[in-house]
Amino acid sequence: MSELTPQRVKDAYDALMSGDRARAAEYWDPKVRFLTPGNHQYAGWHEGLETFLDFIDKVQEASGGSFVIDPVTILVNDEGYSIDVNRTSGTRAHAAAGAESPYERLQIEGLHLLKWVNGRIVEGRGAIFGDGLTNFNQWWSPVGSDGRRVTV
Amino acid sequence: MSELTPQRVKDAYDALMSGDRARAAEYWDPKVRFLTPGNHQYAGWHEGLETFLDFIDKVQEASGGSFVIDPVTILVNDEGYSIDVNRTSGTRAHAAAGAESPYERLQIEGLHLLKWVNGRIVEGRGAIFGDGLTNFNQWWSPVGSDGRRVTV
Amino acid sequence: MSELTPQRVKDAYDALMSGDRARAAEYWDPKVRFLTPGNHQYAGWHEGLETFLDFIDKVQEASGGSFVIDPVTILVNDEGYSIDVNRTSGTRAHAAAGAESPYERLQIEGLHLLKWVNGRIVEGRGAIFGDGLTNFNQWWSPVGSDGRRVTV
Amino acid sequence: MSELTPQRVKDAYDALMSGDRARAAEYWDPKVRFLTPGNHQYAGWHEGLETFLDFIDKVQEASGGSFVIDPVTILVNDEGYSIDVNRTSGTRAHAAAGAESPYERLQIEGLHLLKWVNGRIVEGRGAIFGDGLTNFNQWWSPVGSDGRRVTV
Numbered sequence: 001m002s003e004l005t006p007q008r009v010k011d012a013y014d015a016l017m018s019g020d021r022a023r024a025a026e027y028w029d030p031k032v033r034f035l036t037p038g039n040h041q042y043a044g045w046h047e048g049l050e051t052f053l054d055f056i057d058k059v060q061e062a063s064g065g066s067f068v069i070d071p072v073t074i075l076v077n078d079e080g081y082s083i084d085v086n087r088t089s090g091t092r093a094h095a096a097a098g099a100e101s102p103y104e105r106l107q108i109e110g111l112h113l114l115k116w117v118n119g120r121i122v123e124g125r126g127a128i129f130g131d132g133l134t135n136f137n138q139w140w141s142p143v144g145s146d147g148r149r150v151t152v
Numbered sequence: 153m154s155e156l157t158p159q160r161v162k163d164a165y166d167a168l169m170s171g172d173r174a175r176a177a178e179y180w181d182p183k184v185r186f187l188t189p190g191n192h193q194y195a196g197w198h199e200g201l202e203t204f205l206d207f208i209d210k211v212q213e214a215s216g217g218s219f220v221i222d223p224v225t226i227l228v229n230d231e232g233y234s235i236d237v238n239r240t241s242g243t244r245a246h247a248a249a250g251a252e253s254p255y256e257r258l259q260i261e262g263l264h265l266l267k268w269v270n271g272r273i274v275e276g277r278g279a280i281f282g283d284g285l286t287n288f289n290q291w292w293s294p295v296g297s298d299g300r301r302v303t304v
Numbered sequence: 305m306s307e308l309t310p311q312r313v314k315d316a317y318d319a320l321m322s323g324d325r326a327r328a329a330e331y332w333d334p335k336v337r338f339l340t341p342g343n344h345q346y347a348g349w350h351e352g353l354e355t356f357l358d359f360i361d362k363v364q365e366a367s368g369g370s371f372v373i374d375p376v377t378i379l380v381n382d383e384g385y386s387i388d389v390n391r392t393s394g395t396r397a398h399a400a401a402g403a404e405s406p407y408e409r410l411q412i413e414g415l416h417l418l419k420w421v422n423g424r425i426v427e428g429r430g431a432i433f434g435d436g437l438t439n440f441n442q443w444w445s446p447v448g449s450d451g452r453r454v455t456v
Numbered sequence: 457m458s459e460l461t462p463q464r465v466k467d468a469y470d471a472l473m474s475g476d477r478a479r480a481a482e483y484w485d486p487k488v489r490f491l492t493p494g495n496h497q498y499a500g501w502h503e504g505l506e507t508f509l510d511f512i513d514k515v516q517e518a519s520g521g522s523f524v525i526d527p528v529t530i531l532v533n534d535e536g537y538s539i540d541v542n543r544t545s546g547t548r549a550h551a552a553a554g555a556e557s558p559y560e561r562l563q564i565e566g567l568h569l570l571k572w573v574n575g576r577i578v579e580g581r582g583a584i585f586g587d588g589l590t591n592f593n594q595w596w597s598p599v600g601s602d603g604r605r606v607t608v
Contacts, residue, residue, distance in 0.1 A: 006533070035299055035585060035586055037584075037585060037586060037587065037589070038587060038589075039192070039255075039289055039290055039293035039295055039587045039590060040191070040192070040193070040293070041192070041193035041293075041294060042294075043293060043294065043295050043301075043586075043587065044293075044294055044295035044296075044299050044300060044301035044586075045299050045300050045301055046301070047300075047301075073533060073535050073537050074533070075531035075532065075533045075537055075538075075539055076531065076533075077462070077529060077530070077531045077532075079529050081529050081531060081541070082531075083531055083539050083567075085537070085569060100404075102406065103191075110583060111539075111567075111569070111583065113541060113567070113585070125585045125586070126585070127566060127567065127583035127584055127585050128493075128583055128589075129491060129493060129569075129581045129582070129583050130447075130451045130491055130493060130499075130500075130581070131442070131445070131447060131451070131493065131494060131495045131499065133493070133494075133584075133589045134438060134442065134495060137191055137289075138191055138435070138438065141191035141192070141193075141195060141196075141435070142193060142194075142195065142196055143191055143195050143196035143434075143435060144196075147187055147196050147197050147434045147435070148196060148197050148199075149195075149196035149197055149198070149199075158381070187433060187434055189432075189433060189434060189435065189437070190435060190437075191435045191438060195434075195435065196434075225381060225383050225385050226381070227379035227380065227381045227385060227386075227387055228379065228381075229310070229377060229378070229379045229380075231377050233377050233379060233389070234379075235379055235387050235415075237385070237417060252556075254558065262431060263387075263415075263417070263431065265389060265415070265433070277433045277434070278433070279414060279415065279431035279432055279433050280341075280431055280437075281339060281341060281417075281429045281430070281431050282339055282341060282347075282348075282429070282599075282603045283341065283342060283343045283347065283594070283597070283599060283603070285341070285342075285432075285437045286343060286590065286594065290587070290590065293587070295586075295587060299586045299587070339603055343496070343559075343593055343594055343597035343599055344495070344496070344497070344597070345496070345497035345597075345598060346598075347597060347598065347599050347605075348597075348598055348599035348600075348603050348604060348605035349603050349604050349605060350605070351604075351605075407495075441495055441593075442495055445495035445496070445497075445499060445500075446497060446498075446499065446500055447495055447499050447500035448500075451491055451500050451501050452500060452501050452503075453499075453500035453501060453502070453503075
């Protein structure tokens with residue numbers, strides 16, 4: 001079993017975002033569950049690595065690939081917890097270029113708390129600073145800034 | 153063209169809820185658009201009678217048929233507007249009997265503003281009194297009171 | 305007792321906004337209660353005409369006098385109800401000119417339901433269309449778009 | 457300068473909650489700023505130790521002393537960050553015994569991210585998992601479960 005270090009946390013995300021499910025499975029337990037914050041259509045517990053990866057695909061689809069997570073700092077402890085703090089931004093795929101409405105432009109600072117067991121992540125939860133959850137709920141809503149419903 | 157009266161407003165809803173799309177079309181324009189309040193997964197403009205009827209089917213499905221709209225009062229004017237004020241309640245189909253969590257039990261008071269042209273409704277919008285929109289967003293969220301994602 | 309007409313509803317608001325409390329009292333019962341929607345610091349039932357007038361003063365103070373209510377339509381019925389539909393906008397007094405953040409700029413469409421007894425309003429409630437309540441909660445929050453707490 | 461350890465994080469909170477401002481000042485910089493999440497009446501940046509301590513007093517007042525923070529885990533790193541993860545609960549002072557409404561009963565899991573410089577905390581921010589921010593906004597709102605405005 002690998003020691004829990006900031007580098008291992010980074011590697012886990014690299015594997016997750018690689019699109020290579022076998023590589024992701026080196027870090028993320030097949031039964032991993034992840035709690036997306038808020039009450040929007042993708043909020044709540046995503047149960048199992050397949051479901052979680054589907055959600056990540058949805059993030060990329062909804063943002064037209066514009067979703068960016070900039071690392072701020074990573075913390076680990078010897079109780080098997082890691083937290084990665086990040087600045088996150090993205091624009092909905094349907095939005096006009098330069099859109100600044102909170103329904104279309106996400107700009108938040110938040111973090112993920114991960115619980116590791118035997119070298120793999122078994123549970124994760126996200127949280128957002130300030131009033132960013134309002135932006136997150138609006139961004140994920142099917143409603144654009146003009147109230148029209150958008151697909152994806 | 154029929155005169156706009158409280159009775160005609162009632163008849164329009166009876167037709168809408170009858171499941172008989174031909175009857176609904178006597179009152180609701182084929183291009184009617186309806187703005188469901190909030191930022192949950194079914195919020196925003198439902199465009200066209202077919203889409204609106206699909207949404208109403210979804211309400212029944214999500215509530216396991218428990219959605220009840222109790223009329224309080226109806227107002228009409230000679231500018232072609234009607235407003236029906238209602239108490240609305242319903243329990244999510246997945247909830248345990250007697251569930252009282254706002255994620256599972258909806259209990260709001262609100263209204264629909266309808267715009268009539270040539271005897272038929274061309275636009276409608278809902279609004280909710282007090283802090284009922286928070287309950288509405290939670291009720292429609294895919295997240296149950298324990299954070300688990302539920303289908304429908 | 306005066307008949308309930310759209311003109312009388314307009315007159316009631318003119319009296320309310322006149323700053324002349326005696327004139328306001330011709331239309332608004334001394335025990336009138338008004339439910340401001342949302343869960344922000346001025347949400348909930350404002351009990352009694354004095355308290356309600358204090359709230360209206362607060363609206364003017366918070367908006368630096370920029371709060372504008374544009375009428376859309378008025379409906380009355382013979383059960384003693386009136387509803388005035390309005391477009392409402394305003395900018396927080398502390399905001400920079402041209403501020404467009406939802407924490408600083410309010411732009412909503414909504415309505416007031418008033419209950420009249422013996423020619424005077426005894427109860428009122430506001431409601432907002434679309435996702436405007438989110439804007440309303442943000443606008444009333446003590447938090448500006450940069451998270452700094454602002455006075456008033 | 458003391459090394460940043462989980463014990464030092466615990467000591468900082470003990471000093472903060474002790475009511476002894478001199479002791480608090482051993483851990484918290486006089487210019488510390490703290491970002492309370494949400495858009496309720498106490499959300500946003502509390503600037504300076506005095507202002508932050510006033511907010512903590514307000515928490516105790518609003519909860520009638522029932523506010524409890526149960527530690528889950530603490531993480532620190534050598535970049536000067538600590539994060540304490542907690543389960544938090546409390547009941548509004550005005551609530552009836554056993555109140556379970558989200559406007560009266562707070563039950564959340566969240567964390568504080570603290571930035572330490574020269575052995576003292578210069579900045580802190582809170583964040584909440586799941587949909588707990590909705591509960592937090594409702595709990596802090598002046599509106600009780602019946603919509604009545606409450607003092608404190």
